[in-house]
Amino acid sequence: MFGLAAFRERLGMAGGETNSDDTIVREVFARAGAYVMGKRMFEEGEVRWPDNPPFRAPVYVLTHHRRDPWVRAGGTTFYFVSDGIESALEHARQAAGRLDVRISGGADTIRQYVGAGLVDEIAIHLAPLLLGSGRGLFDGAIESPRTIEPVAAVHSRHVTHLTYWFA
């Protein structure tokens, strides 16, 4: 992802490859009008994202810890939500307008939204790297009240992009 022009642009960097992966990354950002993420994903980004983070839209961070909104350059503001996943989603929906709400991760957050039947589409970008350990997206018990339908599978040299809809 870091070699792609679309992602480099989002990080304020020049250059990068323009290929089918790049087109997909560009579309992912263009479709999203607001984001939801878990506190652990946020904490890692807090120290690594540039002053102008890649989102350029409101980001609702699920957390048990109260904190004032954190306004960054370029249109990204992080809001900290402590009253549940439905509340975070509702805030994000209001902010996104006609665009998508993207549940960015991590796994814990995605599992909660899938389990509550609140996800319409899931995109998995599968790279052939064996990490050996870590937190799996679907580790542990997870059930969805909705059924999952495969929609698209496209691949490049580096990654297979899988799209599913929840009916």
Ligand SMILES: NC(=O)c1ccc[n+]([C@@H]2O[C@H](COP(=O)([O-])OP(=O)(O)OC[C@H]3O[C@@H](n4cnc5c(N)ncnc54)[C@H](OP(=O)(O)O)[C@@H]3O)[C@@H](O)[C@H]2O)c1
């Ligand atoms: N590179 C990427 O683009 C990317 C994307 C996604 C994830 N990741 C990686 O994934 C890892 C994090 O994933 P994760 O599954 O461990 O954690 P996560 O989903 O990012 O965050 C989990 C934390 O969010 C808070 N939280 C979650 N649900 C909540 C709820 N309903 N109410 C209140 N607070 C809630 C809790 O933190 P508190 O109790 O502390 O508030 C919880 O410990 C990180 O290593 C991150 O780098 C990377």
